[in-house]
Amino acid sequence: MFGRRQFEEKLVVLPTRKPASAERQASTPNSAQANTRKSAHVPAPVETPYEIKSNEYYEIKQELFNALIEIVDVVQITKMNPTAARAEIRDVVNDIVVSKKVAMSLAERQEVIEDICNDVLGYGPLEPLLARDDIADIMVNGNRNIFIEVKGRVRETNIRFRDHAQLVNVCQRIVSQIGRRVDESSPICDARLPDGSRVNVIVPPLAVDGTALTIRKFRKDKLTLDQLIEYGSISAPGAEILMVIGRIRCNVLVSGGTGSGKTTLLNCLTKYIDPDERIVTCEDAAELQLQQPHVVRLETRPPNLEGEGRITMRDLVRNCLRMRPERIIVGEVRGDEAFDLLQAMNTGHDGSMGTLHANSPRDALARLESMILMGGLALPAKTIREMICASIDVIIQTQRLRDGSRRVTHITEILGMEGDVTTTQDLLVYDITGEDSDGMLIGSHRGTGIGRPRFWERAQYYGEERRLAIALDEAGMAKDG
Numbered sequence: 001m002f003g004r005r006q007f008e009e010k011l012v013v014l015p016t017r018k019p020a021s022a023e024r025q026a027s028t029p030n031s032a033q034a035n036t037r038k039s040a041h042v043p044a045p046v047e048t049p050y051e052i053k054s055n056e057y058y059e060i061k062q063e064l065f066n067a068l069i070e071i072v073d074v075v076q077i078t079k080m081n082p083t084a085a086r087a088e089i090r091d092v093v094n095d096i097v098v099s100k101k102v103a104m105s106l107a108e109r110q111e112v113i114e115d116i117c118n119d120v121l122g123y124g125p126l127e128p129l130l131a132r133d134d135i136a137d138i139m140v141n142g143n144r145n146i147f148i149e150v151k152g153r154v155r156e157t158n159i160r161f162r163d164h165a166q167l168v169n170v171c172q173r174i175v176s177q178i179g180r181r182v183d184e185s186s187p188i189c190d191a192r193l194p195d196g197s198r199v200n201v202i203v204p205p206l207a208v209d210g211t212a213l214t215i216r217k218f219r220k221d222k223l224t225l226d227q228l229i230e231y232g233s234i235s236a237p238g239a240e241i242l243m244v245i246g247r248i249r250c251n252v253l254v255s256g257g258t259g260s261g262k263t264t265l266l267n268c269l270t271k272y273i274d275p276d277e278r279i280v281t282c283e284d285a286a287e288l289q290l291q292q293p294h295v296v297r298l299e300t301r302p303p304n305l306e307g308e309g310r311i312t313m314r315d316l317v318r319n320c321l322r323m324r325p326e327r328i329i330v331g332e333v334r335g336d337e338a339f340d341l342l343q344a345m346n347t348g349h350d351g352s353m354g355t356l357h358a359n360s361p362r363d364a365l366a367r368l369e370s371m372i373l374m375g376g377l378a379l380p381a382k383t384i385r386e387m388i389c390a391s392i393d394v395i396i397q398t399q400r401l402r403d404g405s406r407r408v409t410h411i412t413e414i415l416g417m418e419g420d421v422t423t424t425q426d427l428l429v430y431d432i433t434g435e436d437s438d439g440m441l442i443g444s445h446r447g448t449g450i451g452r453p454r455f456w457e458r459a460q461y462y463g464e465e466r467r468l469a470i471a472l473d474e475a476g477m478a479k480d481g
Contacts, residue, residue: 058162060102061112065119067096074120086117124170125159126215130193133220137259142210143167149259152404167211171201178285180302189302192285195220199285216259222289225268233261234408235445238428240471241411245394246272248462249327249351250455255364256398261406262355263287263331265398269353273327277351280323282316283331296323313337314375320344330354336375338368345391361395361412365422368392385422389414393455395424401432403440413453427453428475447475 071092077085093113097104104112118127129138129148137149143161147154161167175182175191182189187206191199198216225239234242245252246269254269256262270290273279280296281288288297298320303310313330314337320328321344328344330337333356345352356371358364369384397410411428427450432443451472459465 057112061115062162063100064093064096064102064112065116067100068092068116068120071096078121082121085121089113089117089120119166123173124166125161126170129157129159130197130215130217135217138213138215138217140167140211140213142212152400152406164210167213168203171203171211171213174199175201178299185305186302190285192287196287196289198287218287218289222291223264223268224271228265228268228408231405233406235428235475237447237471237474238408238411238445240467241427241475242269242396242408243272244459244464244468244471245411245455246270246351247274248455248458248464250393250458251345251350251391252353253333253364253368253392253395254353254355254398255358255361255395256355257357257359257400259406260398260400262398265396265408266329266353266355270329273351277326278324279327279329280320280325281329281331282313282320282337284313286331288329288331290329296325314340317341317344321347321349325349326351328352332356333368333371335371336377338371339375339377342368342372342387342391346387358397359399361397361410361424361426364395364397365414365424382417382420385420386417389416389422393458399430401441403435405441407443408445413455415454425450425453427472445475447472447477449476451476 068089072088077088080088090113093116094109097109115125118124123130125146126138126140129135129146134150135148136152137154139147139149139154140161141147143164143166146157146159148157161170171182171189174193175189177194178191180189180191182201182203184203184205187203189201191201193199193215195218197218200214201211203211225234225242228234229236229239252269254262254266267289270279270288270292273290273292275292276294277292278294278296279290279292280298281290282298282300284300286297286299298316300313300316301309301311313335317328317330317337317340321340325344326349328341328349329352330341331354333341333354338356341352341354356364356367358367365385365388368388369381372379372384372387392414395410395412395414396408397412398406399409400406407430408428409430410426412424412426415423415425417423426448428445428447430443430445432441434442436442451469453468453472456465456468459468
């Protein structure tokens with residue numbers, strides 16, 4: 001019945017599940033651990049528990065999987081409709097279980113069938129994590145250690161891959177979807193999932209302890225500024241200021257550390273771009289989720305096996321200028337493309353945006369200057385600073401605080417030069433005032449009392465000066481309060 005391979009029929013009993021009380025007891029920290037957390041002001045993260053699977057479970061699953069491969073054509077089944085393919089796999093595996101007399105309950109059978117379906121059609125043990133919308137990051141450190149971030153907290157799961165080969169196969173399946181590869185000759189790869197989630201893979205020999213896979217998940221429902229207000233990431237007057245900035249075509253840099261919410265905020269800002277504007281985006285891995293109808297998305301390309309064919313971010317930004325864009329959006333500025341982006345901002349492409357890694361608005365200016373110098377341009381520092389002042393209107397600073405929350409900490413505009421120094425002024429800042437009993441930081445956004453920012457005339461040109469004035473006044477009232 002099983003084709004070329006004959007399996008020995010034997011009675012195998014899957015390991016029994018823990019009672020619910022035992023699971024609760026295992027997931028409940030002891031008093032010493034609880035006291036340690038309380039003293040450190042770090043609340044215990046809440047996560048849906050996953051049952052720990054024994055080696056025997058994986059042996060049974062592998063045996064059933066091997067039998068399935070002998071019977072069905074995996075290449076053909078992956079081309080089928082996903083629902084029909086899962087039904088086909090379910091029927092075949094059920095027949096195998098009956099034929100081999102594997103003793104298991106109906107729930108256990110359904111669980112192993114679901115795992116096998118995920119292995120054949122999806123991303124293996126990562127599927128239940130990818131299905132959860134409350135997970136922000138999935139971090140795989142080798143085939144046995146999988147961590148997730150939920151509500152700003154990182155914790156380990158008890159999910160694992162069958163072996164290192166399965167982990168590598170899942171990584172290959174992800175990167176091959178966008179025509180890339182990852183192996184010993186090309187051990188680092190940036191990719192994306194179909195929903196836009198960002199993926200990074202690094203394999204041995206660079207990853208010493210086994211392949212490392214990192215997935216930055218995107219929510220299925222796209223965040224808006226109204227939701228950021230609910231989460232406390234920005235105040236209502238601050239969000240109104242950001243809406244005006246996006247509407248009146250200010251040139252914007254979103255600055256922040258890793259995982260601080262830069263791309264999320266950039267997506268929120270693009271909502272206020274007029275639908276009739278032509279937007280061209282440049283990214284290493286296309287992850288921006290713009291809603292406008294006239295969007296052209298460009299993506300860099302790594303070199304091929306011969307070391308040829310590489311398309312850099314700078315190549316894309318330069319090409320943008322020939323595509324009649326009204327706005328250029330760079331997913332992340334990290335190299336000499338900064339010079340071309342500034343030139344675009346200063347030559348009729350108002351409203352262009354980008355993100356970069358920096359810890360403060362002032363640091364963002366310094367990093368921008370250093371990235372321009374990376375291109376080998378022999379320009380005086382003052383000339384570069386004058387170019388930055390003429391090109392960028394606003395820097396929005398985001399930060400991930402130590403309690404895991406993400407906040408917009410500064411809305412800062414660039415005023416100009418005083419001698420050799422770039423001058424800036426804050427329109428809105430975030431002040432931390434304390435900490436509650438659960439270790440969550442307490443703070444508030446306040447205006448700095450600026451009534452007429454430098455981009456006031458631009459707001460008048462677009463008829464948004466009244467809206468801007470009200471938002472600045474309300475932010476100032478928060479300061480007085």
